[in-house]
Structures are given as C-alpha cells and as structure tokens.
Amino acid sequence: MGKIVAVTGNEACAEALKQINPDVCAAYPITPATDLMQRFAGFVSDGKIDTEMVLVESEHSAMSACIGAAAAGGRVATATSSQGLALMWEMLYIAAGTRLPIIMPLVNRALSAPLNIHGDHSDGMGARDTGWIQIYSENAQEAYDNTIQAFRIAEHLDIRLPAMVCLDGFIVSHSIERVEYIDDADVKNFVGKFKAVNPLLDLDNPKSYGPLILTDMYHEYKRAQHEVMTKVPGIALEVAAEFEKMTGRKYGLFETYRLEDAEIAIVVMSSAAGTTKDIIDQYRDKGVKAGLLKPRMFRPFPYVEIADALKHLKAIAVLDRADSFGGYGPLFSEITGSVMSMDTKPPMINKIFGLGGRDYLPNQAEQVLDELVKIAETGKVETIKEYLGVRE
C-alpha cells in the first residue's frame, strides 16, 4: 500500500492536494509557500488534475476567490505564508463566519519588520482568532497526513469550517524527508465526494451570502460559531481513527512523548518537538524523568485534555516560536488556560525561541530541562518569560 518517497514538506502537501483534486484553487506566490503552489499548478498545467487554477494579483484576492468558489459549491484549497496570510486577514474571518470549508496549508514564516523569510509561528498565531481550525505539523509526513485529514474534518456536515494545516517554513517545507504516500485511490476514497451545502450555483434555490447582521443577531451568530468549534475535537479524533486504520499512523489532538511517568516536561509545537524528543531521551538515560507534549490542534485548543496530560508534573516549560510583545507567548497563554482546570498548579516557564528561523539547537533544550530540574526541586520560578538562543 502506498509508496515511500524522499520529498520536502511542500512537495508532500502539493501531492496531497493533487490526490484530492479540489474543484478550485486560487493562489498567489509567497516564500516559502511558493514552491508548494508552483508544484500544484504544475500538476494542473500537465493535465494530471482538473482543478480550476485561478492566478490572482494578491493573497487578499486569492482568499476572496476561494470564498466565492466555496460559496458557489466547490471543494477549495489554497496555500500561503506570512505576509500573504496577513494580507488575507479580513477574508479569513469571512471564510470562517460564512462556514466555508476551505483548506489552506500555511507554511509558517516570520512577519515583517524587519523583513525575514524564515520559519516561525507569528503568522499562524496572528490568525488564531479568525475562526479557522489550526493544525500544526512536526514534519513532512505529518503535513501530508494532516492535509488529507483536514478535508474530512473541515467538510464534515457538523463542522463546515475552514482549516489551516501549518508546517514550519524551510525547516519542514524545504527539507527532504522520508514520507509514506497513500495510494491515490485510497486518498480519494478516504476524503470522499464533496457535499455542497447551500451552493450559490443551485439556481433553482436562489439565496444570498454575506448579509448585514447588526445588534439584533450578530451576537447569536458568534455564539453559534464558537459552538461548532467545540465539535471539532470529536470529529478530528473520529477522522484520525479512520486514518490510522488506513495507514497505521496515529494522530490525536496532541502528542505525548515519555510523558506518563515524567516529572518535568516541555510543551512545544511543530518541528522543534523532534529535536526536543532526542534530548529527552538523553536526559532519560541520565535518569531525569523528562517528557514532552506537542499540541497538534491549536484551534480549537483542547484545554481540558491537555490539563489531564500535564497535571502530574512538577515543572513545565512552554516553548513559543512566536511572541506577544508585552505579553506571554501565545502557546504559554493557552497552557496557563489549561492549568486553570487543574487542582495542582505546576510551576511554569515560557521560553521564546527560533524567531525568524533562528535554529533551535539541542543545547537550548538542555538548558530548559536543566532549569526545569531546578524548579522541580525548589518549586521556585525566577523569571517566567525569557528568550532562548538570543545574543547577549
């Protein structure tokens, strides 16, 4: 079943989109997502798939065209990064508020200024409250698998929300890794036929999209939008279980690594989790009970489930590859939200790392674990928020 290939994260996502063959794709190039859409556009030009490829003049237009195509009743995908996502900002809210299941790989990249093309999570974190489902991937395999699962989650008749599949710019998007591709027929079968809900092109049943809704009902629409998000984890787990049956690869709302009997743990998303796991192994060999929790689903955020997985710890470090200037890192804020529902409140620290693609090195993970060991012993936190690997 399937085949094993050596591909980049971008290539793997483009392959997933090719296997799914969406009805419409509107996109605008931006580093490091350019190469993903370029490959996909190549599949269209070569006649391998029959997606209507719309080449537009900006990301704002790309998302606008995706919204139009999705409202018309099509299965729609695009991809972007960084400033491109920022330019889509107002349209992101419209896609979610209108409940259009658009799928978008987001190749995470830093935001200007200063101008930087490399990987961090500033773009995705900025879109946290847009109403999109956000799934973060550690490597090319996860980016591929998450892209395929995202269609099932987003298009589920109880959900109908857009979804971003995040992968780290360059670190994952441009590095060649071993990836297991699923057979075309199995992907098609897994994703299934697209079911349009209230399509504009159903001319026998005319309807209007995008009405003005003021003080009398806007509040209720937003309440309903939150409610549908709360249904996403259940559906995502159902989809993951089916996916595991097909591929043997297991997905949850988050991944834990040597966490069950751990005393200290690092919480970190995406590619940095890989490096961290190696260092955890080294510390385990030295007898330090260290573990890891890697959130996969950031929106909706599984507060209670994560609290349950972290509640036995003596100290926790949350590593953020994005910053909130004047605030704690965005992931740290979510984990403090999780801690709210615990009886025990383990001491926590927040490390900002890897901004603008700065390498996350093994010695940074070691530095964090050493600090956690001390905190676990003394129960004392000196500084809550600090920067890792910053020149001093």
Add this chain to the structure above:
Amino acid sequence: MSKKYWETLPQGSVVLEAGNSAKFKTGSWRSMRPKWIEENCIQCMFCWMYCPDMSVKVNAEGKREDFNFDYCKGCGICALECPGKKGNKAIVMEEEGK
C-alpha cells in the same frame, strides 16, 4: 430538548429565502413624505427611474400611481428630479405626520 435560539440560525448566515427583502419595510424610517400632485404630473417617469426603493407605483397601463409608502424612506430624490408641468412640481416633500 428544545433548541436554543442561536442553534436555529442558518449556517454561515446564508439567506435561504430569495427576495425576502420585500419583508423589510423601510417606510418606517421616513421623516419626510413625498406628496404627488396629479394635475402637475406629465407622466415622464423620472421619479420611477430615480427612486432607489422602487416606491413609485406604475399601473398596467404604464401610468404613474401614488407612492408605495411601505418602502418609501422619504429621501426626496423623486421630488428633486421631478420636472412637473410648466415649472410646477408634481412632487413636493412634506414633514411626516403633519
């Protein structure tokens, strides 16, 4: 279990009933009211053309009738555009409720 009000709203605020803006009677906004003076009317249909709310009624013979006050919001465009007969306007605006 009965559904909460917000659970009954159409998904994504899509309006599923085409043409339901007819139910939205904008006439209640009016503070000024157009008055049609039939003897000055030359049936030029400028008012019909300019009215943004289709509030100038026209009968089967193509003749102008009185306004549809369910929708006329009293903007006064028709009165401004009306040429009337020999300088005498066929539409004048009056204060509503007078």
